[in-house]
Amino acid sequence: MAKPHRFLGFAFAAADLLVEVAPDGAVTFAMGAGEALVGVSDTAMVGRKWRDLIDGSDHAMTRALFGGLDPGARAGPVSIKAATAAGAPERFVNVTAVRLPQNQGAISCVLTRAAARGPAGLQTREAFEARATNLMAQAPVDLELAFVDLAGLSGSQQAMADPAATEALLAGVLRAQSYQGEAPTAVGPDRYALVRDSQEPVEQLAARVSRILANEGFEGVTAGATAVSMSGVTKPKQVVRALRYALTQVMQEGLTRALPENLSEALDSAMRATMSKAGALGAAIRNRRFTLAYQPVVSLHDGTLHHHEVLVRFGAESSPFPTIRMAEEMDLIEPLDGAILEETLAVLERDPDIILAVNVSGRSIMSDAYIGRAVDLLKARPDVRGRLMFELTESAAVEDLALADRHIQALRQAGCEVCLDDFGAGAASLAYLQQLTLDLLKIDGRYIRDLQHGGREATFVKHLVNMCAELNVRTLAEMVETAEAQDAVKRAGVDYAQGWLYGRATDAPIEAALVASRTNMRSGALALRSALDR
Numbered sequence: 001m002a003k004p005h006r007f008l009g010f011a012f013a014a015a016d017l018l019v020e021v022a023p024d025g026a027v028t029f030a031m032g033a034g035e036a037l038v039g040v041s042d043t044a045m046v047g048r049k050w051r052d053l054i055d056g057s058d059h060a061m062t063r064a065l066f067g068g069l070d071p072g073a074r075a076g077p078v079s080i081k082a083a084t085a086a087g088a089p090e091r092f093v094n095v096t097a098v099r100l101p102q103n104q105g106a107i108s109c110v111l112t113r114a115a116a117r118g119p120a121g122l123q124t125r126e127a128f129e130a131r132a133t134n135l136m137a138q139a140p141v142d143l144e145l146a147f148v149d150l151a152g153l154s155g156s157q158q159a160m161a162d163p164a165a166t167e168a169l170l171a172g173v174l175r176a177q178s179y180q181g182e183a184p185t186a187v188g189p190d191r192y193a194l195v196r197d198s199q200e201p202v203e204q205l206a207a208r209v210s211r212i213l214a215n216e217g218f219e220g221v222t223a224g225a226t227a228v229s230m231s232g233v234t235k236p237k238q239v240v241r242a243l244r245y246a247l248t249q250v251m252q253e254g255l256t257r258a259l260p261e262n263l264s265e266a267l268d269s270a271m272r273a274t275m276s277k278a279g280a281l282g283a284a285i286r287n288r289r290f291t292l293a294y295q296p297v298v299s300l301h302d303g304t305l306h307h308h309e310v311l312v313r314f315g316a317e318s319s320p321f322p323t324i325r326m327a328e329e330m331d332l333i334e335p336l337d338g339a340i341l342e343e344t345l346a347v348l349e350r351d352p353d354i355i356l357a358v359n360v361s362g363r364s365i366m367s368d369a370y371i372g373r374a375v376d377l378l379k380a381r382p383d384v385r386g387r388l389m390f391e392l393t394e395s396a397a398v399e400d401l402a403l404a405d406r407h408i409q410a411l412r413q414a415g416c417e418v419c420l421d422d423f424g425a426g427a428a429s430l431a432y433l434q435q436l437t438l439d440l441l442k443i444d445g446r447y448i449r450d451l452q453h454g455g456r457e458a459t460f461v462k463h464l465v466n467m468c469a470e471l472n473v474r475t476l477a478e479m480v481e482t483a484e485a486q487d488a489v490k491r492a493g494v495d496y497a498q499g500w501l502y503g504r505a506t507d508a509p510i511e512a513a514l515v516a517s518r519t520n521m522r523s524g525a526l527a528l529r530s531a532l533d534r
Contacts (some may be wrong), residue, residue, distance in 0.1 A: 017042065017093075017111040020103075021050045021066070028106065037093050037111055038082040055081035057120035060172025061181060062095075066107050067215055068176060068208045069099040077110075078181030079117035092116050094180070119183045121171045122192075125247060128185035132195045133239045135179060136230050143179055144198035145243065146227040147250050147259070148209060152220045153190045159218075173212050177205055187251040195230070202227045226255055232264025242266040281327060285335050290314050292343055293505035297357070297476065297498045300490050305512040307355035307389060309498065310344050311505050312336075328363060337364040338373060345377055347509075348384040354509050357389035357419060362398040371407040378414040385415035391442070393421045401435040408436060419476065423464070438473050443494070445479025452488035465493040 017032035027050055030042035038045075038053050051059055058080045065075050076096035084091055094114040097107050118131055136143055150170075153159055159166040174184040174194050184194040196205070206225040213221050228246050233239050242263040249259065260266035284290060294308040314323050327333040337360050344358045364370045378384065390411055398404045408418050419440035420432055433441065443461060451458050461477075468475050477489040480499035489497055503510055 016113055019045065019050075019109040019111060021107045021109060023105040025049050025051060027053075032111075037113065038091060039084055039088070053083055055083050057081060058172070058181075060169045061120070061175040062172075064173040064176035064212050065095070065097060066099075067212050069097060069107065071099055071101040074098040075176070076181075077112070078176065078178070079114045080181065081117060081120075090116065117181060120175070121168060121183060123183045123185045125185050125187075125244075128183075128193065129240050129243050129247070131182060132230075132243055133236050135182060135195055136239060137234075137236070139179065141179075142198045143195055143230040144227040145230055145246055145263075146177075146194050146196050146202060146205060146225055147187065147255060148174065148184075148192050148194065148206065149224045149255050150190045150192070150209070150213070151222045151224065153213075153218070156218050156221055158216075169216060173209060173216075176212075177209065185247075187247050188254065191250060191254060193247055193250065196227075198227070198229060224255060226259055228259050228266060229262040232262040233267050238267055239263060245269055281323070281332055282335070284314065285327075285332065285339050288339060288343065290340075291507070292340070292347070293507060294356070294509045295498060295505040296503045296510050297496050298502050300486070300494060300497050305510070306496055307357055308509045309357045309391065310340065310347075310359070312340055312359075324361070328361060333361045334364045334367050334370050337361055338370060341374060342377065344388070345381060345384060348387055349381060351509070352383065352387075353512075355387045355389065356509075357391050359391045359393050359421070361393050362404075365392055365398065365404050365407055366400060368407075371410055375410055375414050378416065388415075389417045389419060389440075391419045391421045392436075398432070401431065405436045408438070412437075412439070422478075433468075433471070433473070440474045440476055440496070441468055442476045442478055442498075445477075445499075448477045448479050448485060448489060448499075449481075451477075451492065452482075452484045458488070458492065461489075461492045461494070469493070 017034055017037050018030065019027055020029035022028045027045045027048050030045040032042055034040050034042040034045055040048075040053060045053065051062070054062055061078065062080065065078060069075055074096065075098075077094040080093055080095050082091040082093055092114040093111045096110045099105070099107055119127070123131070132145070153166075153170075156166075170192070171183060174192055175181045177196055178184065178194045179196050182195055184192045187193050202225040206223040209223040209225075210221065213223070230239075233242050242260075243266075246259060246263075246266045249257065260269060291313045293311040293313055295311060296308055297306050298304065299306045312320050312324075314320055324333070324336070327336045341358055341360075344356050348354065348356055360370075378388070390408075392398075392404075392408070411418055417439035419442055420436065420438050421442045422444045423433070423441050441464075443464065447461055451461055465475050474495040475493075476496040476498060477485075477494045478498045480486050480489060480497040480501050482501060485499070486497060486501055
């Protein structure tokens with residue numbers, strides 16, 4: 001006869017499958033659609049270990065879910081992947097658990113069907129922001145963005161002995177505290193963010209995480225927590241901006257400064273910070289508080305200098321990419337592209353012997369005003385005709401390829417060649433090559449780095465070069481850093497190359513004779529090495 005407390009433990013939710021798990025992890029009772037949910041009938045489950053029914057990626061989370069349950073407490077639902085045989089369809093279930101004092105430590109579990117869950121490990125900040133925004137839009141309960149600081153974790157013996165295992169365990173522990181078992185993200189050393197139901201005080205969250213980690217053998221680790229209510233903002237873009245502001249604050253300052261009370265307050269703070277940055281960036285563009293750098297591009301047919309790519313630098317920044325992304329987000333990329341173009345034209349006028357390639361973002365190429373201004377500037381400077389190139393960057397996707405192509409043809413008719421930058425990464429795709437009439441295509445460096453080793457990258461590059469040749473589009477390889485890489489891109493039929501092998505970006509264009517001497521010297525060394533190899 002069934003224990004009366006057993007059914008009391010199952011009385012808190014409707015279910016497709018009811019399971020009771022003993023303190024030793026064995027299933028002592030199962031009733032319902034076991035075959036449909038986890039691929040094992042309810043009768044066959046009894047006596048098996050609970051972990052055998054769950055995919056290994058969810059073992060740590062399930063252990064933490066059970067281990068964090070106080071008598072009379074309830075946890076979940078969390079989404080769990082069921083264990084399946086190789087080649088079998090994946091199965092996911094939502095699990096809600098309760099520990100009743102009367103059941104001598106047993107855990108009563110209610111399982112229902114679920115869609116595929118998110119990642120089991122830590123998420124990137126971008127993925128976390130996107131999934132948190134979706135959860136907020138769909139959740140029937142009030143959510144909060146919680147931050148957990150784990151003082152002493154990195155210095156613990158377990159973490160130092162096996163960092164990968166510690167990260168996997170930690171992801172499971174925090175997923176057990178999250179809404180639907182959603183994976184957390186890191187916001188600094190030993191600090192993490194997660195989305196959870198806002199009904200429980202954060203002090204209880206911190207105490208439970210500390211206890212679970214202590215039970216897992218992590219001594220001296222103390223958890224602290226705080227939270228931001230995910231309320232006050234509903235539009236997805238505004239939610240992302242508010243989340244990003246809160247995540248960035250914790251990443252930069254830890255939990256030392258008070259967080260916004262809710263997303264509305266976070267959004268207000270983000271907007272104030274954005275306006276301040278926008279004003280500073282706008283002033284930098286107007287007053288030309290940036291410098292240009294020049295990286296040589298050589299012809300692989302004869303080793304001579306073909307042109308320089310113009311790169312922008314802001315103060316002591318190691319990379320201009322964050323500022324460029326900020327300019328795009330603040331709708332300042334068109335004025336920035338325009339200012340760089342004007343400075344580049346001035347350099348071309350001063351030196352009649354150089355060819356320069358200037359970057360233009362996907363947003364600027366869509367602008368009638370930018371293209372009109374560029375064409376007018378070119379008409380006023382007939383001496384630069386044929387010496388200015390445009391590189392269409394992929395940092396922002398081009399939404400209207402037909403309009404972009406009309407603008408590209410206007411630049412080409414004004415005497416400028418147009419190159420598609422970073423093909424094979426980000427937004428750039430075969431659709432660009434199919435619908436845009438271009439002169440050059442720059443192959444993303446990740447393919448070039450591995451090209452010399454053969455394999456899939458070599459096959460991709462060779463087919464791409466052949467396709468471009470049929471379309472009358474020349475090819476350019478970036479990130480050519482060694483003589484071996486140069487030899488590989490030459491064998492693949494690439495027309496031009498750019499990278500540290502020929503020179504890093506400098507404050508002034510490099511003389512053609514210097515580039516030629518470098519190229520010939522390195523080509524000679526490569527030929528000598530090849531002869532010795534033979």
